[in-house]
Amino acid sequence: MLTYTLNDTDGPKYLQLSKLIKADVESGKLKAGDRLPSKRTFARNSGVSTITVQNAYDQLISEGYVTAVEKKGYYVSSFRKPLKTAPVIESTDLPEPDLPDLSGNRMREESFPFSIWSKLLRETLSTDRDKLLSPIRAEGVPELRKAIAGHLASFRGMSVSPSQIVIGAGTEYLYSLLIQLLGRELVYAIEDPGYGKLSRIYAANAIKYTKVPLDEKGLSAELLCSSGADVAHISPNHHFPTGITMPLERRYELLAWAAAKETRFIIEDDYDSEFRVSKSPVPTMYSLDGSGSVIYMNTFSKSLASTIRISYMVLPETLGDTFRRELSFYASTVPSFEQYTLSRFISEGYFEKHINRMRLYYIRQRQAVIDEILMSPLKDSCTIIENSAGLHFILSINTEKSDETIKSELLKEGIKITSLSDYSSIKDSHKFIINYSNLDMKILRKSLLIISGII
């Protein structure tokens, strides 16, 4: 006969009882199919009320330990889902070892305009209180969309109406909106090599995608066409990681591809265009497009800070209508505080100043990194694949050693680096990504020595 001793100090009796029964199930003393005593008998034997037993049984049923069979009684369950055990140790919250990373883009504190941002936030919090608490449209607040349209006009020569702009908490979130907007049945082409997260995002959303190999000009309409894709997700202005800027004729070919069919679209990701070095950039695909096929995307992750979580997309007019009709029930994902502060930052001219300051800094930094490479023992065994845009370039190394060997030798010294093969199905590219935006010269020098020692 099942009896347990309960006490007055260990919390509610029904919980004590259910815990004791659980322990017996887990130790095997009670087995699947065993019948538990009736509530009345059990109550009498354990010196508690039948209500207490009822509550204990309910608890056990809800946890899957016990099954109630009508008019028969209570039985130990034969099936049970894995239990929640003790709270997980916080090992997952330990920061990852923060090694110097030649390919990484960790920001320096001086790169963010803290004092101006702080001033504008204060202004926003003291003058816009009513607006700050009013519901935000799915597309974002009008002030910020207007400021972005102005920025695109002056920096990118793009003619965009604020009503075409949708603001979201990061480009990844906007991708998920685009999937809903364009349709889940379409096939998405992504670049190979390319930004690795794209395939993970499409896979996580159960979207069909196909990787299309690039040539030296980027994606070709011919391969795109034969891939059978409907949507081309590309970064033509500064491809990651190769650094390719797609030439004009390629852009026209892709636009012709898109114009030929109603369901074809191009997602143009212009993630770091603010920091191009060259003065006369190729126009965006969006600007060249006349058939309403190009969705332009950009982010403040590179131009301001990745942790600010503000990106935006420019929808062609017809897609904008569809968005307002079908998806505007969503709440905006960006806090109003950030939206109003950023709109001040742009419209009061701070963003332009910030970009100019950072661009100058990056040009100098880039030159310093190149100089360092050209003075290193590696100088005759490598080529810098330069490109006039963005914050990284490619260091091509003349070696027989595998990419993995070079990476692991560096890692032994506590330095990380990424190779082109990390973003591609091609192994051993002998090409490595150098993100110069915040590179420490001592680390670079040491890395160049190590590499030249092993090749």
Next chain:
Amino acid sequence: MLTYTLNDTDGPKYLQLSKLIKADVESGKLKAGDRLPSKRTFARNSGVSTITVQNAYDQLISEGYVTAVEKKGYYVSSFRKPLKTAPVIESTDLPEPDLPDLSGNRMREESFPFSIWSKLLRETLSTDRDKLLSPIRAEGVPELRKAIAGHLASFRGMSVSPSQIVIGAGTEYLYSLLIQLLGRELVYAIEDPGYGKLSRIYAANAIKYTKVPLDEKGLSAELLCSSGADVAHISPNHHFPTGITMPLERRYELLAWAAAKETRFIIEDDYDSEFRVSKSPVPTMYSLDGSGSVIYMNTFSKSLASTIRISYMVLPETLGDTFRRELSFYASTVPSFEQYTLSRFISEGYFEKHINRMRLYYIRQRQAVIDEILMSPLKDSCTIIENSAGLHFILSINTEKSDETIKSELLKEGIKITSLSDYSSIKDSHKFIINYSNLDMKILRKSLLIISGII
């Protein structure tokens, strides 16, 4: 023979040329299938170079007006996508008329702790600079998850490890993560009546869902079982819009339903529990759950401000592991500035004070609204369906008039109200939602007069 006159003042010649050809296509002068002159002939006739004509043709091809046939020449296209026309007028950006709304939850300026928030933001911006610019984990910053776990322990008696918490830019965003986490092939049960956006979100993501009718205790395990759903998406602690708090035995029934199968889950949306009036609330389903089947969700939309865009979910341990394995590649959607500020707000005790202050305010406001109703001419023709939780109750009116009649009579006077039928497949509920959180007494008085005049 096609000739056009170009000039030196209207911008690039190739654009002038392509525009003139476009105009002729649109006017019908040039028809689908018409062959365009060869580049050489055309150039001679228009006094421009062949490169200019080539560029114009490329532009037209990219816009879908013209098709190039290899070794044959250029033809006017037979198919063309709708053109982007002039920028859309900003009519969509005009604010919606902001009528008083008896069911609405617009916040008062005094309800947000502006000065404390401002102070904490300043502190965050001046002391946490390095942290603010460091990449954020998909789940959110550890400090905020720890603060939320502490809050859940003291306010909800929930035992949660910070590693189980995922922070996101609004509950809607978290739903989309849950779809990816639990699986797209599952069927989701939503409550009828219920929060209208849920069905739109599941539909927009092409997820199968089924509406399950509620009885006076909320969702029943029996109907849930026969619906064939795998996931029950419910708000058991204060159902919207009915206000039902699900009794304990119902909770156990649903937990037993969930525990019986590996793929069954309960999403417990606890959106406004901070403002329950009663002192001894029913424990959350999450707290009662022993089989790892309950995902708990909450938001700072009600307890702080909807425009702050911070929500969170608590995942059972096994789902937390899946999340880290499969979805942690996503970037967090909440700016680090907001995350660190909110974590200070909670851990330094301001959130608790804020909730206590607001709860007191809401209790008074609720009593004032009820008094107003009981003193109105409507008093004998209505029942207040009270509930001890949340910021709204239901006003049930004894009338033959349709819900639409009452709504339109009020709207004529510039007052909005929502009925239960707006959230349900049942027509003419004669039940209306009164959100008392920020209700103007004059508006309420006027509305009660109008309603009592027409019933």
